[in-house]
């Protein structure tokens with residue numbers, strides 16, 4: 001049986017029926033998922049009672065994956081999950097929620113700002129796949145914004161202005177926005193900025209989108225305060241209600257999004273409650289600019 005997709009967001013985002021991730025992915029369903037991603041940019045799969053190996057196998061059936069090494073403040077020996085997963089939970093190795101002032105928790109609060117995954121890497125991510133293992137009793141929604149619709153809604157003058165714009169992205173920029181500044185020298189080196197173009201064109205549909213992210217903290221050739229103000233205004237424009245889908249998590253949900261065409265953010269939830277979310281990530285094709293680093 002082939003899958004069916006029903007739109008659930010304002011201008012994008014679809015819910016998928018007829019797929020069981022415990023079964024091997026057929027070529028037909030893989031093609032339908034890619035086509036669905038090209039169109040909806042976010043796909044929701046309900047009731048997926050899968051383990052990590054099944055999530056990984058499903059992800060790898062869609063393309064080569066990105067490793068999650070060196071992108072958090074967690075030392076390698078403290079990883080709760082294999083490096084094929086980004087640990088988006090609030091849990092330590094013993095599955096205990098981090099203390100409220102734990103540095104790893106505070107760094108992860110950066111996920112509550114609008115962003116695109118791995119925009120701080122020279123080759124940024126293609127799709128992210130986030131699976132809910134445990135969820136808090138309140139809060140903790142994830143919101144998505146359609147960067148194609150946001151681009152389409154710009155006036156012609158702004159479209160021309162952003163067309164060849166190049167930004168500098170770093171996890172240090174997004175953390176500065178939430179008042180997190182205490183990086184070690186090793187972290188400063190590891191998180192040094194990379195360049196990304198502001199306007200991306202989808203390789204299949206040809207649609208243009210704004211490649212925005214709270215990791216963007218500078219525009220090449222612009223004075224810093226002016227760049228920061230401009231980026232802030234663009235994010236404000238791009239995340240208006242008419243471009244946003246809010247996902248309310250149920251256990252077993254797996255949500256897949258295209259980082260090239262959307263931004264997302266986590267919403268707050270009670271610090272003492274476990275929220276176990278595990279992300280696999282498909283690698284992007286390459287840098288978005290010729291001189292990325």
Ligand code: OGA
Pocket residue numbers: 088111117128130140141142143264265266267277279
């Ligand atoms: C992510 C992310 C948001 C959330 O997995 O990349 O930003 O709601 N998640 O946990």
Ligand code: MN
Pocket residue numbers: 111115116117264
């Ligand atoms: Mn993210």
